[in-house]
Amino acid sequence: MPRAIWTGSISFGLVNVPVKLYTAVRQQDIHFNQFEEGSGARIQYKRVSEKTGEEVPWEHIVKGYEVHKGSYVMIDPDELEAVEPEATRTIDIEDFVALDDIDPIYYEHTYYMAPAGPEGGAGKAYRLLLEAMEEQGKVGIGKVVLRTKQYLAAVRPLEGALALSTMLFADEVVSASDIDGIPRGKEAAVSKREIDMASQIIDSLTTEWDPSRYHDTYRETVMDLIKRKSKGEEIEVAEKPAERGKVVDLMAALEASLDASKKGGSTSRSKSGSSRRATSTRRKTSAARSKSAGSSKSTRSAGSKAKPKATSGSHRKSA
Numbered sequence: 364m365p366r367a368i369w370t371g372s373i374s375f376g377l378v379n380v381p382v383k384l385y386t387a388v389r390q391q392d393i394h395f396n397q398f399e400e401g402s403g404a405r406i407q408y409k410r411v412s413e414k415t416g417e418e419v420p421w422e423h424i425v426k427g428y429e430v431h432k433g434s435y436v437m438i439d440p441d442e443l444e445a446v447e448p449e450a451t452r453t454i455d456i457e458d459f460v461a462l463d464d465i466d467p468i469y470y471e472h473t474y475y476m477a478p479a480g481p482e483g484g485a486g487k488a489y490r491l492l493l494e495a496m497e498e499q500g501k502v503g504i505g506k507v508v509l510r511t512k513q514y515l516a517a518v519r520p521l522e523g524a525l526a527l528s529t530m531l532f533a534d535e536v537v538s539a540s541d542i543d544g545i546p547r548g549k550e551a552a553v554s555k556r557e558i559d560m561a562s563q564i565i566d567s568l569t570t571e572w573d574p575s576r577y578h579d580t581y582r583e584t585v586m587d588l589i590k591r592k593s594k595g596e597e598i599e600v601a602e603k604p605a606e607r608g609k610v611v612d613l614m615a616a617l618e619a620s621l622d623a624s625k626k627g628g629s630t631s632r633s634k635s636g637s638s639r640r641a642t643s644t645r646r647k648t649s650a651a652r653s654k655s656a657g658s659s660k661s662t663r664s665a666g667s668k669a670k671p672k673a674t675s676g677s678h679r680k681s682a
Contacts, residue, residue: 451508
C-alpha cells in the first residue's frame with residue numbers, strides 16, 4: 364500500500380478538510396549503474412576540490428550562486444534555512460477556476476488526496492468539496508509547501524477522488540513568441556485544399572482517448588534485451604543506414620497519407636466504433652439502473668430529472 368507523503372488540510376472559506384497526500388504516478392524509467400569496462404568495477408563519484416584535488420566532506424560544503432561570469436555569492440545552509448517558506452500544513456484555496464481554462468503545460472506532478480482525521484467528519488467534508496467541484500467543473504487554486512519548496516497547486520476531481528497537481532508559475536513557462544523559427548504570417552501560408560486534406564487525415568485517425576492503447580515500446584525493447592543477455596544470448600547489432608535529408612512535397616505527402624489512412628482506417632474506425640458503442644451501452648445501462656432506482660422512490664420524485672455533473676473527464680490532460 365502507498366504511504367502518505369504529506370498530511371495537512373485544504374481550506375476554502377471557513378471549511379477545513381483534513382487530507383493525506385499520496386503519489387498518483389509511478390515512473391517506469393530504466394536505471395543503469397556505471398562500471399569500468401573490462402574490470403567490471405563500479406564507478407564512484409566524489410566531491411573533489413579543484414584547488415587541492417582532495418575529497419571535501421559534506422560539512423565543509425556551501426552553496427554559491429553565479430551572479431557574473433566566474434563571480435559567486437556564497438550562501439550558508441543556515442542563511443537558506445532562514446528564508447525557506449514556512450512549512451505550513453494547509454492548502455489555502457485562493458480561487459476557483461474552470462477546469463478547461465488551465466493549459467496542461469502548467470501541470471507538473473500529481474498526487475491523490477484521501478481524508479485524514481476522525482472517521483465521519485473528515486470524510487463528509489472531503490466528499491462535500493469533491494462533489495461540489497464535480498458539479499461545477501471547477502479547480503481550486505492555492506499554494507502548498509512540499510519538502511521546503513513552495514508550489515502553486517491545483518486541487519481537482521480525478522476518478523472519483525480529490526487530486527492535487529503541483530503547477531508551474533507563469534514566469535516558469537516559456538512563451539511560444541520567444542521561440543525562433545516558428546513559421547508565422549505569409550511565408551507559411553497554406554491553401555484551403557491543404558487544410559481540408561489535413562483535416563480529413565485527422566478525422567480518419569480520430570478516436571476516443573484510451574491510455575491503455577499506448578505503450579513505452581523503447582522500455583519494453585530494452586527490458587527484452589536485458590532479459591536475453593542475462594540468459595547468455597549473443598546480441599548482434601545491425602548498422603543503421605545513414606539518414607539523408609529529404610525535400611518533402613507537402614501536397615504529395617498529404618495525398619499519400621490520406622490514401623494510407625483510408626486503406627488502414629477501416630480497422631481503426633471499427634475499433635473506435637466498437638469503443639463508442641460500448642461506452643453508449645454502459646451509459647444506457649447506467650441510465651436504466653438510475654431509472655429503476657428512481658421508480659422505487661415516492662411518486663414525488665417520478666418524472667424528475669437528475670442534474671448532470673461535470674466530471675474531471677473533461678480535463679485535457681491527466682497530470
